[in-house]
Amino acid sequence: MTISIAMAGKGGTGKTSIACLIVRYLIKQRRVPVLAVDADPAANLDLGLGVNVEKTIGSILAGYNENKLVIPPGMSKEALLDLKLNESIFESQDFDLITMGRGEGAGCYCFPNNVLKSFIDKLLPNYKFMVMDNEAGLEHLSRGTTESIDHLLLVSNHSVKGVRTVGTIIQLVKELRLNIKHRWVILNQAPETIDPLVEAEFGRLGISIGAAIPEDRLIMEYDWHQRSLLDMPGDSASVQAIDKMMNQILSKNPSEVNS
Numbered sequence: 104m105t106i107s108i109a110m111a112g113k114g115g116t117g118k119t120s121i122a123c124l125i126v127r128y129l130i131k132q133r134r135v136p137v138l139a140v141d142a143d144p145a146a147n148l149d150l151g152l153g154v155n156v157e158k159t160i161g162s163i164l165a166g167y168n169e170n171k172l173v174i175p176p177g178m179s180k181e182a183l184l185d186l187k188l189n190e191s192i193f194e195s196q197d198f199d200l201i202t203m204g205r206g207e208g209a210g211c212y213c214f215p216n217n218v219l220k221s222f223i224d225k226l227l228p229n230y231k232f233m234v235m236d237n238e239a240g241l242e243h244l245s246r247g248t249t250e251s252i253d254h255l256l257l258v259s260n261h262s263v264k265g266v267r268t269v270g271t272i273i274q275l276v277k278e279l280r281l282n283i284k285h286r287w288v289i290l291n292q293a294p295e296t297i298d299p300l301v302e303a304e305f306g307r308l309g310i311s312i313g314a315a316i317p318e319d320r321l322i323m324e325y326d327w328h329q330r331s332l333l334d335m336p337g338d339s340a341s342v343q344a345i346d347k348m349m350n351q352i353l354s355k356n357p358s359e360v361n362s
């Protein structure tokens with residue numbers, strides 16, 4: 104069975120960086136192959152993983168909608184779309200990546216989201232792990248494989264707004280009736296002492312912190328130099344915290360991990 108890990112939280116709190124460091128952990132632990140999914144139209148999971156994705160689900164669908172696809176004789180439009188979607192998989196030795204990207208024009212992501220979901224349903228049996236970076240709203244995680252997530256990681260930075268967004272997402276998960284097996288609240292860029300206001304907000308919402316990832320200048324430097332976070336050194340503070348967090352998370356499903 105594939106173990107699915109999904110990230111959520113307010114924009115800019117570090118979801119993408121943490122997703123990359125989780126992929127790094129899985130690769131180092133040889134828990135491969137990993138399917139990385141960038142389901143946030145505003146995220147750049149590819150850059151964090153040190154690759155550059157040009158073909159996204161959004162860009163393929165834009166061509167499909169505008170009838171830009173030349174359909175070979177004897178092939179259905181759906182079969183051609185499937186073929187094109189397969190071309191959007193970025194393959195590397197240890198992980199594959201699919202990216203939702205932006206559709207053309209403003210507005211609704213319902214169609215790309217639905218296509219992404221059924222695409223994931225098809226791909227998932229080929230992987231040991233799926234790591235999915237999401238936008239704050241989780242509406243797209245309903246129906247199909249993505250309805251049931253093994254580990255939902257709710258990321259907040261050290262701000263009252265970040266914590267409130269986590270509270271809102273917890274509510275949303277209930278309303279959407281998503282089947283989340285384990286939920287973890289991650290405090291990113293955590294200082295040594297948590298500000299009493301931030302702590303009070305966690306307390307008010309009845310949320311306990313599952314793991315804290317410290318502020319690590321190296322993450323910013325890698326970002327600045329567009330270096331892959333997969334190459335972060337094992338002794339850096341953030342990597343050590345992520346590795347510890349992942350050991351704790353995966354201890355919840357040892358049988359699947361060893362199978």
Ligand SMILES: Nc1ncnc2c1ncn2[C@@H]1O[C@H](COP(=O)(O)OP(=O)(O)OP(=O)(O)O)[C@@H](O)[C@H]1O
Nearest residue numbers: 114115116117118119120146292317318319323326
């Ligand atoms: N623990 C950390 N220490 C230092 N800098 C960090 C840390 N985590 C993330 N950052 C920096 O914070 C910024 C935002 O991080 P990131 O892009 O991962 O957030 P995000 O939640 O995915 O944002 P978005 O939703 O907008 O894509 C980046 O510049 C990143 O380098």
